[in-house]
Amino acid sequence: MITTGIPGLDGVLKGGFPVSNIYVLKGVPGSGKTTAALQFLRAGVEQGERCLYVSLSQSRSELEQIAASHDWSLEGITIEELSASDDAATAVDQSIFQTADLRLDETRQAIIEAVKRHRPRRIVYDSLLEIRVLTGDEARFRRELIGLKSVLASQGITGLLIDTDTAGGRTRDDEIEAIAHGVIRLDKTLPDYGVARRRIEVSKMRGTAVADGYHDMVIREREGVVVFPRIVPRVVPEQTKSLDLIKSGVENLDNLLGGGQEAGTTTLVIGQAGTGKSTMASLYATAALERGEHVALFLFEERVETFFRRSEGLGMKLRSFHEGGQLLIKDFNPGEVTAGQFGQIVQEEVGKGHTRVVVIDSFTGYLSALPNRDQAVQDIQSLLKFLARSGVLTMLIVAQHGLIGENVSIDVDVSFLGDTVLLLRVDEEGDQLKRSITVVKKRHGPHAMSVHKLTIDGSGVSVSPSPVDTVSN
Missing domain, CATH: 3.40.50.300 (P-loop containing nucleotide triphosphate hydrolases)
Incomplete structure (x- = not known):
């Protein structure tokens, strides 16, 4: 040769x-x-x-x-x-x-x-x-x-x-x-x-x-x-060693997920604008970084500086991790990257062997950046299989269309991509808006079926405990 x-x-x-x-x-x-x-x-x-x-x-x-x-x-x-x-x-x-x-x-x-x-x-x-x-x-x-x-x-x-x-x-x-x-x-x-x-x-x-x-x-x-x-996922040796559950740093949220999330799985974070989808992904990224693990964050909608400022407003200090090389952040302009380019960037980063959490924010922006949406779904599926075989937790942000009080939907069916699905919603309660979080799907291990109040403010992120939790496998 x-x-x-x-x-x-x-x-x-x-x-x-x-x-x-x-x-x-x-x-x-x-x-x-x-x-x-x-x-x-x-x-x-x-x-x-x-x-x-x-x-x-x-x-x-x-x-x-x-x-x-x-x-x-x-x-x-x-x-x-x-x-x-x-x-x-x-x-x-x-x-x-x-x-x-x-x-x-x-x-x-x-x-x-x-x-x-x-x-x-x-x-x-x-x-x-x-x-x-x-x-x-x-x-x-x-x-x-x-x-x-x-x-x-x-x-x-x-x-x-x-x-x-x-x-x-x-x-x-x-x-x-x-x-x-x-x-x-x-x-x-x-x-x-x-x-x-x-x-x-x-x-x-x-x-x-x-x-x-x-x-x-x-x-x-x-x-x-x-x-x-x-990407051909089958050529990647499957991660078989037992790994600890990946936690968010918020005890009540981890309890909803049976103690945490499994490595080698994909979590879809779905919701309307303003429900806290990106914040939820940042939460897991911050917790992983504070445990000494490496995180890769790929932005298709938000600028890097905007991401830092939003996180800092919630008490998540991530700049130092980025400067130290523990946190990789890449942002992409619409039409700048192909599916193949993006896949290779992710593979190269994960191939270094240190990355434990990957965040793609958002899948909606990823689709908008590519000319063939159906092919893009197939490409992201192959990439997610690669990440799963590499023992990585992938957080995939998916935006719903529609405003508060309207019927909301996703223009591409992506539910099959997720091992876990977190649904975030905003409802009107009197003269205020109330956020909520529900675990609607989890393939691995137990999870709660109840709806919980989600609070996002200057002190951080919190999830209310539920009086009665119905747990399902």
Whole structure:
């Protein structure tokens, strides 16, 4: 195996490319093909390999501009500029051979000579679109591809061939699918509003188990193409050791939950605006931090400074934990992050092995930040399974629509995501509003079924005891 130069793609491929084969990188213009190809060659240079970029579609200066945009150097990469429509070929005075035949022969011979001269271990061939134009029909294109494959295989070269999907739709893949060892597709879509969305798919890879389906990707300055492999929870070893119950620091609240919450479970905190959902999550975060545990908090609606000030107003002093690295806080702007990016950020933090509590505030904001809501629900479900297998308590804030006195609802059914569901409500009582809390679901262990008064003020959070608690399993 050799690295592709893109760590996330190596993860999708379970290690990288098998050596001495040809691979096709396909995509529409602007999807990141050239950038990914340069990363492939730069990785080879880092391994001390000779690397060759054969370009029929881009000039050296254009490649240098792409590299400069990422502060990359092309040192160690040999660039051979060829022209599939060279004027010298068209100037030949002949009446038997078609001009395209002569161009194709000259192009083929130039590539062979470049390979013999430079003896590369990696080669990028940019692009197959020009060869398609010259061959004119599928049979001839197939023969050219087989010939190129034979040349590279005889020299033990790993080749990455760039192919461009035209504006009218994808090019025919029959020839490529049959000949190439692997095919990778880059996809780019433009939403009605916001930045372009990019995805990558390994549509074929012989003899290698890969992570099927689309995976989110972005193009970042200085990093190039970055791939976020989709979460596959089953590959995470399940946390089997017994862990103490995770407590909130409020005795009556812990009593409602049978003494506390179990590690490796998900708690949905559901309620209207102003019912105390975020405060409830902050309560568990504060208690965990004071016990010396690590907490990760991901904000999709509230700013970090707003979060600190709200918490401090309730007596929760969290800045020092954040400054000391025990509390991780990240906030996201709408449309800034993909599901894959978010999943990787969470995995990396939990993978450090210290995080005991994760708060996502809120799931409603998370959905709003992503273009495909149904897919977002599937992605968050995979992430929650990963967190459960890692022995983490996840607090997922879910907002209800509607105001006091109105019927309230959630626009996406998420009840199946939670092992525990805390329902927070606000009701009118005379000339005041009264908050209440109810444990409506708990899969693990006992819990109270009664409704309790919830008080949130400058002294903190408190839950009233119930005269008679009906306990259920």
